[in-house]
Amino acid sequence: MISRKVLLVYPYFYTGIIKDQLFPPLGIALLSALLKQKGIEVMKLDCTFLTFEEAVQKARDYNPDITGIYIMTTFAQKALKLLEELKCINPNSIYAAGGPLPTLYPDRFAEKFDYVFKGEAAKSFPDFCRDYLGAPSRIEFLEGIDPQGYPGIHRYKWGMIDSIAKHLTKDEIDACPLPDREAFAHDKYQELCHMHSGKKKASIMMTYGCPFSCDFCSKPVFGNQVRFRSLDRVIEEIRDIISYGYDSLWIADDLFTFDSEFLMGFCSRIINEDINISWSCLSRVDTISDEVACAMKDAGCYKVYLGIESGNDDILKLMGKGIDTATVRRGVEVFKRNGIECAGFFIVGYPGETLATIEDTFEFSLSLGLDEISFNVPYPLPGSKLYERVSGISADDWTIENETRFLYKSEFDEKWLKGRIQQTLESFARLKMQYE
Known part of the structure; x- marks a missing residue:
């Protein structure tokens, strides 16, 4: 049976700094819900309460077909370090970057990732995953991909493609399922927050x-x-x-x-x-x-x-x-x-x-x-x-x-x-x- 698995990574590692504003990541929670809605198996890898080694091991065990990594300025270094490790242990996965920094600098991240998804990727990334995972020939799909079908997509490999990112309409936002909050470390998030704020x-x-x-x-x-x-x-x-x-x-x-x-x-x-x-x-x-x-x-x-x-x-x-x-x-x-x-x-x-x-x-x-x-x-x-x-x-x-x-x-x-x-x-x- 052909594998249809996507790994969504939030590469923030909690440093122990006292804070009461630390929450399960909403971005990958929404993407997870959208992917599950399309019948795709998903694992959310929230690194907040993991060590780097534990995160790598979980990714190795899951062995996904597509790996999406959310990147913002404050944890870009950890994200890129994690990418290097994941490429070694899961070399056959497609690697995609999304979030503020890849949106601003798609060329920079396309040098390291297979794909960059600019802007609000709540439609384009799940659609890409569905079409790639369901394609009779995944290689042919990548070679012949139509960038206009995936707003905000950007890549170097298999030929340069780029399309303009589009904002979701209000109707599209309201049509989204609720963020998938299952399997986050809710007890740890709640304990940490309660400790500092009650x-x-x-x-x-x-x-x-x-x-x-x-x-x-x-x-x-x-x-x-x-x-x-x-x-x-x-x-x-x-x-x-x-x-x-x-x-x-x-x-x-x-x-x-x-x-x-x-x-x-x-x-x-x-x-x-x-x-x-x-x-x-x-x-x-x-x-x-x-x-x-x-x-x-x-x-x-x-x-x-x-x-x-x-x-x-x-x-x-x-x-x-x-x-x-x-x-x-x-x-x-x-x-x-x-x-x-x-x-x-x-x-x-x-x-x-x-x-x-x-x-x-x-x-x-x-x-x-x-x-x-x-x-x-x-x-x-x-x-x-x-x-x-x-x-x-x-x-x-x-x-x-x-x-x-x-x-x-x-x-x-x-x-x-x-x-x-x-x-x-x-x-x-x-x-x-x-x-x-």
Whole structure:
């Protein structure tokens, strides 16, 4: 009997850094569900809680016909190292790359992989797997492949092919099955999250795409086109998440609170259907009213994470944030007034800043009454405007977690910034103690 097996690899290896935002990978979960829908056998290889050797052994034992590896900047090195090992132990497998980095640099990854799938591959990759695995002659299929049938496909081998990636329509998104969450290490994810937050959180996405143009942001996969999922499908997925023992959601959307009608509809469904789950989310500060914040609180929202970035209006303009400090202050006050905790993200040492604007940010962060603050230096993500503007970017130094360190040539002194960040965090801790 001809084998029809696909291996989906998420090559992140947990480093032991304390964090409560670590979740089963949604990307390979969705691809797994789509492949199973087509009658294809699938194994998800989530490397999060495995050693490198254990991951290699599992791949060896499975011996797939097709191996798909998800790659983003922070674990590109591990992904490529894993690819080398897998090619040695499973030389007959087709190797495909997907995710943000291969989307941005398909030529670079096509030198190492047989295929690259750019952008949203939720249709093209499963269709390719179905057609390749079902072909009477797999070699003839590869030699005669029509790239227009697989949007975003890219390769060098068997002749150069390339096609433009297409975003899924809302109807196509809603037609997708629920992400396949079976066989993930749910107990380990829940234990780690509960240890640091007291909650067992799983991630979910309800919107795709973002129309904003922040200078430091890169969105190669979902792009600018905004699409909202059907709330019926969202509620169905939440019930599925609860069935695995989770009691809280991390809503990972950039734009979850952007459309008040969608947000209020979600809150109404959670309340009216008595779905007992808490949740936190990213949020903008310029789209929130007391009515909306009150509904969020009633529906289980306990915390919002705000990309405030700077306490200086000129730097906010430079970053392309589209907000000012007065708007930030109003937004935080609305959330706090309605009993929702606020965490603020800040960036210091941005190209174009001065020591004075950096100090503005430190002072502003302490004046907002936030429940949590964090600081980082600019992170020049490939595909962002920032990435194009800075020089001397390290090509091999993206894997260190939770460390204040420039990955490019900066005019600011790292040691000084680390010291000022630490001082500000200590001041913040003292302020919190006064109010508790």
